[in-house]
Structures are given as structure tokens and as C-alpha cells.
Amino acid sequence: MKALHLTAGPLWHDFSATFEGKLGPGGLSGAAFAALAEPAAASLEGLRRKRENGELPLLSLPSRIDDLELAETLADDIRRRAADVLILGIGGSSLGGATICRLAEKGAAFSPNAPRLHFLDNIDPATFTAIYQRVDFAKTVVIAISKSGGTAETLCQTLLLHDAYVEAGLDPARHFIAITEPGARPLRKFAEKTGCPCLDHDPDIGGRYSGLTLNGLLPAMIVGLDARAIRRGAAAVTAAALEANRPEESAPAVGAMINVGLLRERGVTQSVLMPYSDRLDRIGDWYTQLWAESLGKGGNGTTPIGALGAVDQHSALQLFLDGPRDKLVTIVQSDVANTGGRVNGSATELMGEGLAYLEGRTMGDLLDAEQRATAETLIANGRPTRIIRTAKVDEESVGALMMHFFLETMVAADLFGVDAFDQPAVEQGKVLARRYLAEMGG
Incomplete structure (x- = not known):
């Protein structure tokens, strides 16, 4: 079956341990997988058509650089004058940028001269009070992001910070940047009234799909990350996925077919994403919103779970291995062997003969051994396991x-027959x- 191993850009996918041929009775049958091929092919054809006619700008976004050129100038200016940057936004307005920027915070891309980023994605008053005490407003830039321009949490944050800047005798026009859709929007009106810059959020790219827009890439550029490389990786995946002759040759289509097929045939109701890299420690949060809010409609969907290796080997892995057989686990691996500090010959002298296995090994060797061992143990226990591997994070x-x-x-949304881009139940809350706020005010 060609779907077992696929390469797309920097990613290599191994789906073999999700099928019953390798996994046994807990895996997906060839018949159940084949039954999803026709609707998956129709979904891919629909995506190709939407890319060609411009109906879904996200699909052509990876090949754009015009928006990055303007943002690079803005990012350079912020980097020169700011010690801290506060990013206001909730859900998709924040999670994409927070996920990407972990590369700078926890990786080799870290620059000690870059501003500190603070993603303020909640409205806990204690957090805001603490921020007032930690930053010097004169050296702090605020980026307020709301696709609709009317997100209550973000507007509340923006107004409170505006008042704090005014009270400090600082001009908001120099310290605030807004990102929102064109049109009559409260956040855009704020930008007009204060004179601060306002960047356009594409109305046809939903918040949870906006991580590769300036929502995520402006903060990334501020801390010195390469936005063009981010788009380049996305472009390679898009090309491989949409130019495939059959859905079995498109990694995203295969992933969707396996998720839906395992749910229907084996009762696998949960999807775990477990990367082995601190630089990906926020991707679980990002994935949770994307998968849950896009698919959880009309009784459809599976429950996304974020995990982190090797941390969750000492917590949630016990459940994944020996709990209900209702989980598909996706392990994200990278080439970490022979990286990091090396344990010298003092291990056994200091800690006993039982530590001989660590002598001469690097920290990366240990992480590599554990990421491979976890996948193999899950498979040995009959748990559907997908492996995504990349040379480096x-x-x-x-x-x-x-x-x-x-x-x-x-593609999964099309297989379920739901709209991937709305969230009707959330709007009720x-x-x-x-209404409750209005009642408080009489």
C-alpha cells in the first residue's frame, strides 16, 4: 500500500502502524481505508479548485512574499526600539505565533538582543497586573490581533493598556499595532482614533488557520526567525498534497482517512499529537484548537490531545499504552542523536555501575532512544501510531x-461532512x- 510511507518537503510520514497489517486487530483495515478514497479524492479536487480560483487564500499564501516585505520593515523598527512586545489575541490570533516563536525561545535561533515576547491570550486580571510590573511601557510595543476586530477579550486588553500608556504620558500611536479585517471594525476604529498602524487580516483566512499570516509571522520576524523559510516549508507540503495523483499519495489526505476510518471502524475517538522537542511544546495547544473547533460539529469529530516527549512518558503515556484503546498517537521525531552535552566516564563512578548505559552518550542520544522506544512500545501494545519525522526542528x-x-x-472535515471554517456552538457563549456584561451595567 503506497500510503504507508510518504515524503512531503522536510517531513517523512510513516503510517504503517495505523493499519491492521502491521498493528493487528486494532489497526485500520484495507477495506475501510479504501472506502474513504473516493470522498478524499473529491476533497483534494475541491481544494485544488479553490486554490486556482482564489476561493481559499490559505492555499496560495505559502508562495506569497509581498506581505512579508512590509512586515520585515516593521519588525526591524520594533526590534530596534522595544525591549518587550505584548501580543494580544485569543485562540487562532495567538496560538500560531506562540507555536512558531518557541523556535527562538527554546532553540538555536535564540537571539539575546531580540525583544521578549509575551503572548497574553487570556483575560485573567492577575496576569495583566503582573505584566504592568514586569515591563517598561516606554520600551514596550503592543500588537493587538482580532480577525473580526470585535473580540471582546482582545478589545478589553487593548483598552486597558491604552489607558495605562496615556496615564504614563506615552503616545499610543508609537506603541500600538493592530491587525484586523478591513471595514468598520472596533479595533480598526481604535487604530484610526489613536493613529497607530493597522495591518489587514485576510477576511477569507479564519483565525485558527492564520498562523502562517502576519498574525504568526510578524512576532516571528521580531525575534529574528526566517518567515520566508516558514512559508517555504508550507509551500512544499501544499504542492505535494495537492499535486498527488491519488489521495493515497497525499500525506494530509491519508492522515484524514486514517483518523476518520479508525473512528468509524475501531472506535478511536481521540487523536494525540506528541512531538519530541521543546521547540514544539506549543504545537499541541495549536493543534487542539484547529482540530476541535474545525471538526466538532453535529456529533462529529475526535478529541485532540497535546502531549510532549519525553515529559509525558512519565505521565500520560501510561494511559496511551494501557488505557482504553481509543487513541491514535502521532509521534513527531527529529534527528537529535549526537547533539547536546556528552556524559563523560564519571557516570558510574558518581552514580554506580547501573549508569554505564549513559557513559559516552549525549543528551540527544537519550532523547533519540526514547522517541524511538515510545513509538515501538505503542506499536507493540497494538496502539495505532503514526510517525512524522524531520531532520531538524x-x-x-x-x-x-x-x-x-x-x-x-x-480533508477530514469533508469526510465528516462538516464546514471546517465555522464554529456555530462557540458563538452562543x-x-x-x-448579555451578562450588559446586565452588570444595569
């Missing part, structure tokens, strides 16, 4: 991963919250 591979899951989610 960098801008190109993160862009590729994000684009892969965008496409996988879209927003309306009720605004």
Missing part, C-alpha cells in the same frame, strides 16, 4: 507541520457573555 519544518495539519483538517 526549524522554521521550514514548523511551517510544513502547520500546513500539513491545516490540510489534514480540511459569546452572545450570552455580552
Whole structure:
């Protein structure tokens, strides 16, 4: 079956341990997989058509650089004058940027001269009070992001910070940047009233699909990450996925077919994403929103779970291995062997003969052994396991991963027969919250 191993840009996919041929009775049957081929092919054809006619700008976004040129100038200016940057936004307005920027915070791309980023994606008053005490407003830039321009949480944050800047005698026009859709939007009106820059959010790219827009890439550029490489990784995945002759040759389509097929045939109701890299420690949060909010409609969908190796080997892995057989686990691996510090010959002298296995080994050797052992143990226990491997965790591979899951989610939505881009149930709570606020004010 060609679907067992696929390469797309910097990513290599091994789906073999999700099928019953390798996994046994807990895996997906060839018949159940084949039954999804026709609707998956129709989904890919629909995506190709939408890319060609411009109906879905996300699919052509990876090949764009015009928006990056303007943002690069803005990022350079911010980097020169700011010690801290506060990114205001919730859900998709924040998670994409927070995920990407972990490359700089926890990786080789770290620059000690770059501003500190603070993703303020919640409205806990204690967090805001703490921020007031940590930053010097005179050296702090605020980026407020809301696709609709009317997100209550982001507007509340923006207004409170505006007042704090005014009280400090600082001009908001120099310290605030807004990102929102064109038109009559509260956040755009704020930008007009204060004179601060306002960048356009594409109305046809939903918030949870906006990580590769300036929502995510402007913060990335501020800390010195290569936005063009991020887009390049996304472009490679898009080309491989949409130019495939059959869905069995498109990694996102295969991923969607396996998720839906395992749910229907084996009762696999949960999808775990477990990368073995601290630089990907926020991708689980990002994936959770994307998968849950896109697919959880009309009784459809599976429950996304974010995990992190090797940390969750000491917690959630016990459940994945020996709990209910209701999980598909995706392990993201990279080439970490022979990296990091090396344990010298003092291990056994200091800690006993039982530590001989660590002598001469690097920290990366240990992480590599554990990422491979976890996958093999899951498979040995009959748990559906997909492996995604990349040579290194960098801008190109993160862009590729994000684009892969965008496409996988879209195809899965078509297989479920739901709209990947709306969230009708969530809107009910927003309306009720605004009513409660109105009642508080009499």
C-alpha cells in the first residue's frame, strides 16, 4: 500500500502502524481505508479548485512574499526600539505565533538582543497586573490581533493598556499595532482614533488557520526567525498534497482517512499529537484548537490531545499504552542523536555501575532512544501510531507541520461532512457573555 510511507518537503510520514497489517486487530483495515478514497479524492479536487480560483487564500499564501516585505520593515523598527512586545489575541490570533516563536525561545535561533515576547491570550486580571510590573511601557510595543476586530477579550486588553500608556504620558500611536479585517471594525476604529498602524487580516483566512499570516509571522520576524523559510516549508507540503495523483499519495489526505476510518471502524475517538522537542511544546495547544473547533460539529469529530516527549512518558503515556484503546498517537521525531552535552566516564563512578548505559552518550542520544522506544512500545501494545519525522526542528519544518495539519483538517472535515471554517456552538457563549456584561451595567 503506497500510503504507508510518504515524503512531503522536510517531513517523512510513516503510517504503517495505523493499519491492521502491521498493528493487528486494532489497526485500520484495507477495506475501510479504501472506502474513504473516493470522498478524499473529491476533497483534494475541491481544494485544488479553490486554490486556482482564489476561493481559499490559505492555499496560495505559502508562495506569497509581498506581505512579508512590509512586515520585515516593521519588525526591524520594533526590534530596534522595544525591549518587550505584548501580543494580544485569543485562540487562532495567538496560538500560531506562540507555536512558531518557541523556535527562538527554546532553540538555536535564540537571539539575546531580540525583544521578549509575551503572548497574553487570556483575560485573567492577575496576569495583566503582573505584566504592568514586569515591563517598561516606554520600551514596550503592543500588537493587538482580532480577525473580526470585535473580540471582546482582545478589545478589553487593548483598552486597558491604552489607558495605562496615556496615564504614563506615552503616545499610543508609537506603541500600538493592530491587525484586523478591513471595514468598520472596533479595533480598526481604535487604530484610526489613536493613529497607530493597522495591518489587514485576510477576511477569507479564519483565525485558527492564520498562523502562517502576519498574525504568526510578524512576532516571528521580531525575534529574528526566517518567515520566508516558514512559508517555504508550507509551500512544499501544499504542492505535494495537492499535486498527488491519488489521495493515497497525499500525506494530509491519508492522515484524514486514517483518523476518520479508525473512528468509524475501531472506535478511536481521540487523536494525540506528541512531538519530541521543546521547540514544539506549543504545537499541541495549536493543534487542539484547529482540530476541535474545525471538526466538532453535529456529533462529529475526535478529541485532540497535546502531549510532549519525553515529559509525558512519565505521565500520560501510561494511559496511551494501557488505557482504553481509543487513541491514535502521532509521534513527531527529529534527528537529535549526537547533539547536546556528552556524559563523560564519571557516570558510574558518581552514580554506580547501573549508569554505564549513559557513559559516552549525549543528551540527544537519550532523547533519540526514547522517541524511538515510545513509538515501538505503542506499536507493540497494538496502539495505532503514526510517525512524522524531520531532520531538524526549524522554521521550514514548523511551517510544513502547520500546513500539513491545516490540510489534514480540511480533508477530514469533508469526510465528516462538516464546514471546517465555522464554529456555530462557540458563538452562543459569546452572545450570552455580552448579555451578562450588559446586565452588570444595569
